[in-house]
Amino acid sequence: MLARYRRRSRPSSYFGTKPLPATLAKLATKTATAPDTPMRSILITGAASGIGAGIGHALAAAGHHIIVSDLALDGAGAVAAEIRAAGGSAEAVALDVTSDESVAAALAAISRPVEVLVNNAGLQHVSPLEEFPLAKWDL
Ligand SMILES: NC(=O)c1ccc[n+]([C@@H]2O[C@H](COP(=O)([O-])OP(=O)(O)OC[C@H]3O[C@@H](n4cnc5c(N)ncnc54)[C@H](O)[C@@H]3O)[C@@H](O)[C@H]2O)c1
Numbered sequence: 001m002l003a004r005y006r007r008r009s010r011p012s013s014y015f016g017t018k019p020l021p022a023t024l025a026k027l028a029t030k031t032a033t034a035p036d037t038p039m040r041s042i043l044i045t046g047a048a049s050g051i052g053a054g055i056g057h058a059l060a061a062a063g064h065h066i067i068v069s070d071l072a073l074d075g076a077g078a079v080a081a082e083i084r085a086a087g088g089s090a091e092a093v094a095l096d097v098t099s100d101e102s103v104a105a106a107l108a109a110i111s112r113p114v115e116v117l118v119n120n121a122g123l124q125h126v127s128p129l130e131e132f133p134l135a136k137w138d139l
Contacts, residue, residue, distance in 0.1 A: 024055060027116070028062045039089075043067040043114040045097050046121025048075025055118055060088030067110050069095035070121070097121045 027040065042059055046052040048070035056066045060083045068083070068090055070076040076092035083090035095106035097119070107114070125136040 024059070024118070027064065028058045039063050039065055040115045041065045041067065041112045042116040042118060043069055043110070044118040044120055045069050045095060046071075047118075048072045048079055052118070052120040053079045055120065056083060056090065057086075057088075059118075060086075060090055064089075064116075065112065066090040067114065068092045069106060071096050 027042075042064050044052050044056050044059075044066065047056050047066075047068040049072075052070070053068075056068055056079055060066045066080070066083055066089065068076045068080040069092070071094070073092065073094040076094070080090040080092040091111055093106045093109050094102070096102040125132065127133075
């Protein structure tokens with residue numbers, strides 16, 4: 001399954017040009033360095049796009065089960081489907097990191113316990129400092 005994933009998966013635009021952070025790189029290379037390390041169940045927040053999606057693809061290619069979570073369930077579902085289509089293991093769940101109820105509902109809905117959390121979800125408003133709206137500080 002892993003060989004099939006590696007053949008078919010393409011690096012994300014983000015991780016295609018930048019290295020993974022060290023702790024994630026260790027997880028992502030586990031098959032090369034420690035082939036007996038068990039597959040981990042990894043929940044990634046904000047994984048419907050950008051860096052979170054890139055991390056999901058990289059860790060799925062290393063043989064881990066990816067729980068793709070995001071506010072946007074459609075987007076999370078699309079990323080999970082891409083991972084599965086490439087031979088990886090993934091599921092999608094709606095999860096709003098600002099809501100205890102949403103986190104509890106997501107944990108109840110997923111197929112297995114979470115062993116690793118990649119807390120990636122976040123927002124950033126980019127503008128010159130003197131134009132940064134005060135309201136944007138209040139997330
Ligand atoms: N892109 C950069 O250059 C950069 C630099 C430094 C830090 N970061 C941080 O890295 C993380 C990912 O950045 P990105 O560029 O991939 O952003 P992105 O906007 O592409 O992805 C963020 C994802 O988080 C989701 N999200 C937003 N609020 C959420 C919530 N309350 N609960 C769950 N999901 C939520 C969005 O739906 C989106 O899919 C963010 O925390 C960002 O602040 C990014």
